[in-house]
Amino acid sequence: MKYNYKTGKRVSKMKALRLILHQTSANYKREETVENKMTYPLPPVSTVIGAFHSICGYKEYKEMDVSIQGKYESMHREPYTDYCFLNSVQDDRGILVKMKNGNLLSNAFEKVATAKKTQGNSFREGITIQVENQELLDEYRHLKDLNDQISEFKKTRILPVMNLIKQRKKRLAEKKKDLEKGNAKYDRVVKREKELKEIEKEIKFRMEQYQLNNYTIPISKYRSLTKSMKFYEILDEITLILHIKAKEKVLEELLENVYNLKSLGRSEDTVWVENAEIVQLKEDSEGREIINPLSAYIDWNIIRQGRIYLREKSGKISGTRYDLNKNYHIVDGKRIFEKKKVVYVSKYAADEFGDGLYIDQCGNEEYIVNFL
16 A cells, blocks of 8 residues: 555555457357357457466366456458257258157257258158168158057057957946945956056056157157358457456466467457466545546446446436356256346546556556446
């Protein structure tokens, strides 16, 4: 803690790790977007913290707060092919595939056949399809034929037997009404009812097991795969200034491993680390207005308190509000995320610091730092 004799205030400083990063392009995927993968304007808090934990090989969460600011030159849309497994096999469309382990959590599959037209195709009948694996296609057709045979067997053989058992149970129930409980005839009727129920149960069980093992499980490995064109939002020519606040040992480990950081966002969104150093942040601007040169995520409470303002102080701060994930705790086997309410702002300034706002003097630039 130092003393500023000009202002008469004690000047406190905070140690933090400052990183200056560059990316040619990146997509910082927004969780709520499905059809087309929209991007945040800056990497979200959880992405940054997750990347730091990864490069240091941390197996447990290390407490840290981050300040995220930066800029990008432009944004474009980049097409990609989206593959979607349908919940059931569609005989007339898409790509017929067989999952290698029958588990949809796995993407491993073999192509069986591809429909050539948008409609009027049939994998089973071989109408306008491109065969990729004849052996698997024959297996698929055999399973579909077997299902028809099972349905026919149920209708012509099982159903008549079950109806006969049902009629006999009905007659026995009526017979019981004319008998007194406890006598020999009544007991014989009850015994026969139980025998019929057991026979009925056994027939159902054996039929269900046969269908399960010979059709339901084997056919569950077959799926329809559809393709569609979707888009990523891609940011171009990105510069990021990140500040990390943590225990001194963690800061030193981050500094030691920072050049292991290869990507941020998608795995293909490579990163170039221009500079990394531990710096001292100030809490006093000596009454000067500090204009931040970059866009940033600012804590919603700082915005609400009016401590950040437009450059000319001529109006309310404008920006886009986000609820960003930071870290999570496991509760009853579920991830419960800690959310940070932030506002993405540009062209902003401040002249009062402390209580969450800091200044970083970096060469000829001064940055407003707000940890999340």
